[in-house]
Amino acid sequence: MARMADAHEPLDPDGLQAYFALMDVAGLLKHGVEEQLREAGDLSYVQFQLLARLALGSPTGSERMTDLADGVVYSRSGLTYQAGLLEKAGLVVRAPSPDDxxxxxxxxxxxxxxxxxxxxxxHAEVIRRLFLHPMADGDVRRLAELLVPVRDHMRAAPPRSAAPRRKR
Amino acid sequence: MARMADAHEPLDPDGLQAYFALMDVAGLLKHGVEEQLREAGDLSYVQFQLLARLALGSPTGSERMTDLADGVVYSRSGLTYQAGLLEKAGLVVRAPSPDDxxxxxxxxxxxxxxxxxxxxxxHAEVIRRLFLHPMADGDVRRLAELLVPVRDHMRAAPPRSAAPRRKR
DNA sequence: AACTGTTGCTTCGAATCCGAAGCACCTGAC
DNA sequence: GTCAGGTGCTTCGGATTCGAAGCAACAGTT
Known part of the structure; x- marks a missing residue:
């Protein structure tokens, strides 16, 4: 764990660099990927994420809207919109849950x-070319080992769906 | 460097995990940061990036539009729009370059x-709470060391501004 | 100088995105 | 039961985004 008592200090150089590098890499990667997805399968990045999550992440191939939205880091209203597009394209089906x-x-x-x-x-090729390629052999695994706990930590914090409702 | 001859193979688990973890972390982090920026200073994430780059990254506090756009991973037209907003808010000034x-x-x-x-x-506080906090002491530096070369590699590839123009 | 291709930025139109508000259902307290 | 509050999703309006096309200035060739 990082030291505790650095409440309002500016970020140290390592932290800053890690932060900016992370955001830059993610942005550049998203761009490259978006281009490939559009050309290869007429999908946006979110749509790909949604389909991938359903196809690879869920045993049944189905998930609730909210879980999808949280899983993919996306606004609920945006998800409604994208789910509509995907359904119109026939890639996905929506149905009311039996229990709720x-x-x-x-x-x-x-x-x-x-x-x-x-x-x-x-897709795999783009990821490799842009992202994986410049890393030495063990680096990819090390990177994953570093990032996965961070993701878990972030997900543990109240997710977007739990945002307190505004008072009326 | 990763092995060369894996052209169309699916991604190995490490690669996949690193990729998804990276994108998730970046997405979640961007969200948290966006919220803080809006409340604290009425800035969007892009606007913050732009100002930060000018304030911290440039000795003179100025930069060309194109360099800004590339530096911040953003479309040129989007930059025009945001630069307009920032100028209207008085946070930035635009002027034609003397030489070009x-x-x-x-x-x-x-x-x-x-x-x-x-x-x-x-801002620093959000970064620490969401992103830096769950990592052990040397991890932040290791992460930066892993990501910075990747960013450089990606930037070396033809940036968006160099996208070949369509034939007329 | 005139021509051709390139580069820097803006404008344009359409798509996408978000938060707030709205609606319907569910859950617990009484 | 019923009432109040919570939860799941959609609708709504407006802001932001992008790529393509357009415009102006530059650079090199002849």
Whole structure:
């Protein structure tokens, strides 16, 4: 754990550099990936994320809207919009949950799985070329080991869906 | 360097995990930061990036539009829009460059520097709480050491401003 | 100088995004 | 039960975003 009592001090150089480097890398990578996704499968980055999460992350291929939104770091309203697009494209189906009448379950279709499969090889290639390639052999694993706990820590904090409602 | 001949193979688990973790962390971090910036100084994340780059990264406090856009990973048209907002808010000034009549030099104003200074302490705090805190002492530095070369590698590739123009 | 291609920025139109507000359902206290 | 508050999603309005096209200035060639 980092030292505790640095409340309002400016960031140390390492922290600053890590922060800016992280954001830059993510931004550049997102861009490269977005381009490839659009060309290869007419998908936006969010759409890819959503499909990938359903196809790879969920055993059943379905998930609640809220969980999807939180999992993908996205606003609820934005998700409604994207889910609508994906459904119109036939890559996904929405249905009310059996147990809770409010919630909507999103399920990937076979067509959705095909789309992901179609896009994946080129996707992997971009990731490798832009992101993985310049790292030495063990570095990728080390990076993952560094970042995964950070992600877990961030996810543990009240997620966007838990944002307190405004008083009326 | 990673092995060369893995052209269309799927990504190995480490690569996948590093990729997703990176994007998630960046997304979550951006969100937290955006919230703080809006409340503390009425700035969007891009606006903060722009001001920070001018205030901290440039000795003169000025930079060309294109260099700003590339530095901040942003579309040129988006930059035009944001530069307009920042100028209207008095945080920045635009002026044609003396040597090249086409290019526009953006300079941060004193008011802009004040704004950055005002926002920075809370900003640092969010970064620490969300991002730096869960890492052990040397980890931050290690992370920076891992990511900086990747950023440089990505920047070396033809940046967005060099995207080939469409034939007419 | 005239021509051609390039580069820097802005404008344009359409797509996407977000937060706030709204609606419906669910849950617990009474 | 019923009432109050919480939760899940969508709708709404407005802001932001991007790529393509447009415009002006530059640079090199002839």
């Amino acid at each position: 009448e409010r919630s909507v379950t999103v399920s990937i279709t076979d067509e959705g799985r095909e789309r992901i499969a179609r896009v994946m090889p080129g | 009549e086409r290019s526009v030099t953006v300079s941060i104003t004193d008011e802009g520097r004040e704004r950055i200074a005002r926002v920075m302490p809370g």
